[in-house]
Amino acid sequence: MTVRSTTAESGLPAEFAVDPDWWRQAVVYQIYPRSFADADGNGIGDLQGVTSRVPYLRELGVDAVWLSPFYPSALADGGYDVDDYRDVDPRIGTLADFDAMAAALAAAGIKLIVDIVPNHTSDRHEWFREALTAPPHSPARDRYIFRDGTGPDGSLPPADWRSAFGGPAWTRVPDGQWYLHTFTREQPDLNWDHPQVREDFLRTLRFWSDRGVHGFRVDVANGLVKDLPEKLPSQAELDAMPQDGSHPVLDRDEVHEVYEAWREVFDEYDPPRFGIAEAWVAPERRARYASPRGLGQAFNFDLLEADFDAGRFREIVTFNLASVRRVGSSSTWVLSNHDVVRHATRYGLPPAAGNEGRAGVRWLLNGGREPALDTGAGLRRARAATLFTLALPGSAYLYQGEELGLHEVADIPDGARQDPAFFRDREATVGRDGCRVPLPWSAEGPSYGFGPGEAHLPQPSWFADHSVAVQEEDPGSTLNLYRRALAHRRRLRAGESLEWVETGHEQVLAFRRPNGWLCVTNFGDSAVDLPEGEVVLTSRPLEGGRLPGATTAWLQT
Ligand code: GLC
Secondary structure (H helix, E strand, O other): OOOEEHHHHHOOOHHHOOOOOHHHHOEEEEEOHHHOOOOOOOOOOOHHHHHHOHHHHHHHOOOEEEEOOOOOOOOOOOOOOOOOOOOOOOOOOOHHHHHHHHHHHHHOOOEEEEEEOOOEOOOOOHHHHHHHHOOOOOOOHHHEOEEOOEOOOOOEOOOOOEOOOOOEOEEEOOOOOEEEOOOOOOOOEEOOOOHHHHHHHHHHHHHHHHOOOOEEEEOOOOOOOOOOOOOOOOHHHHHHOOOOOOOOOOOOOOHHHHHHHHHHHHOOEEOOOEEEEOOOOOHHHHHHHHOOOOOEEEOOOHHHHOOOOHHHHHHHHHHHHHHHHHHOOOOEEEOOOOOOOOHHHHOOOOOOOOHHHHHHHHHHHOOOOOOOOOHHHHHHHHHHHHHHHHOOOOEEEEEOOHHHOOOOOOOOOHHHOOOHHHHHOOOOOOOOHHHOOOOOOOOOOOOOOOOOOOOOOOOOHHHOOOOHHHHHOOOOOHHHHHHHHHHHHHHHOOOOOOEEEOOOOOOEEEEEEOOOEEEEEEOOOOOEOOOOOEEEEEOOOOEOOEEOOOEEEEEEO
8 A cells, every 4th residue: 555645755744644533523624616706806716716816715714625626627517527537627717826715724723525416427528529530339439328319210319317417428529329428418427337337446646645735526426327228217117217326327235336436545645635526315315425435425405495494494403413323424514615505595485495495496587577586585594504503513515705794696697607507407497606606705895805807697786785895894794603613612622522402482492512502493483592602694684682592692601
C-alpha cells in the first residue's frame, strides 16, 4: 500500500493532518463556483473568487467546503457535464488557481470536498468523441451504453425511456446507433462494466487527493452500475419494477463494489479520504451508501422533502440516526442545495405543498405569484429549522446563500434561464436557476459585489438588503445567526448522542446533547414556556421570555 502524505506533498501546514473522522460531525458549505465570487469580471464565479473569500468562510465557521463541478464543461447542465475530470474550466481558473485555493483553505483550517460525476461524462469528453468516430460495437463505444434502434430500419429508439429533465433518454448518432443518457443528451451514461472506466476514476480520485482534496461528493451515486437485458423494458415497466437492488438501472447492489474499490484508494491517504453519496434511493436503502467499507457517508434528503412539522422532523431524525448507527456512519442534514427551491421560500409557501420543492416549482411556474409566498414566515421557519439541524448529531451541509436567508429568485426572464430542465420540460418546471443566482456581497456595484462586472444570471434588487455587507452590520441578521450558531456548535463538539425531551406540546420538539446543550423548537404558531436553562441563542427574539412560534432556542443546562 502506498502511503501518501498530502501535507508533505502539497506543502500544507502539518496541523492539517487531523482526526481521520473529522467529516462525521462537520459543517460543510456547498459552493456553486460559477455563482459564488467572480474575481476576473467575466460574469462567472471562479476559483480566485473562492480564494478571496476564504476569510469569510473562516469567519462563518465552516469545517469544510464542497465545491460543485469546476471542470471544463459546455455547461449543458451547470457543469455536471464534464469534459475532463482532471482539469479546471478556463473560465473558472487553472490548476494553479486550484492549488492556491486549496492552500488558502488549508491555512484557514477548512477541508475541501470536490464533486465527482461518474454516472456520465459530457459529449465533449475525449472518450465520447472517440466513441462517435469509432464504428458500432467497437471497444470505444463500449465505454458508453450504445444500442441499435428498433423498428424495421432501426430508426426508433431502443426503448421509450424519458430522461430526468424530460425528453427522450436515447439519442441517435449519425451511423444509426443510439446512446443512453439519463440526463441531457450532452451527458452520455458511462458503462461501468468497462474496466477502463473503473480505472480512470481511481486515477481521478488520486489526482485530486494528491492536490489536497479530502473528500468527494458523488453525483448520482446510485446510477452507475446498470444491467440492461437484451429486450429493454418500457418506461412504464421500468417504473413498476421494485428498487430493491435488482432494478436494471437504479440502485443496483453491485454499485457498492465500485465504492469498495474507491475505499481502497481513500485509505491510501492520511487522513483517509471519504465520499458522500448523492443517492435518491428509498430511505431504508440509503445507509448502504454510507458504509465505512464504501464511501462513508450519504446525503439524507428527508428534511429537505418535509414540511415544517414537528412530527415529521422527529420521525426523520429518529429514523436516520438509527439507520446510520447500524452501518457505523454518521447522519447528514440538508435543507437546501443547488437542485431545489431554497428552504426560506419552501417554508413560506402553503404547507403540504412544500414537499420536494414541488410547491416551489408550481409557484415559480407562474412567475412567483400564486400561491402567495409569505417571505417573513418562510425565513422565520428557515432560521428555526437551521438551528434545529445544526444541533443534531451528524454533518450539516449548508448551501451558499442560505446563511444570508436568501429566497429563491422567481422572476428570472425566460431568455436568461440556463437550466436544461427549463428548456426540456417547461410545462413541469422552470428549473433550478432561482437558487443559483450569484451571491450579493455588497449593497452596490454592477453585481452586488459578486464581481467587477455583471453576473451571469440576473440578480433581483432585493439582493442589496440581503448582502453580506449589510448583514454584517446587523446583529440580528441571518448571517450573524449562522456565525454564532457555528461557533457554539464548534465549542461544544458534542459527539453522536441525542436524547429527546418530552415537551407536552405536539408542535414543540426538544432534545438534549452532551455538555448540557438543549435545543427546543416551536413548530407551532403560539408562544410556549422554555425549560430551565441559560438561553445561548435563539432564531429570533423571545417574547416576554417565552419561545414564539417558528422559533428555535439553544439552552445551556
Ligand atoms: C445531480 C446533480 C444535479 C445534476 C444531476 C446530473 O442530481 O446534483 O445538479 O443535474 O446530478 O448530473
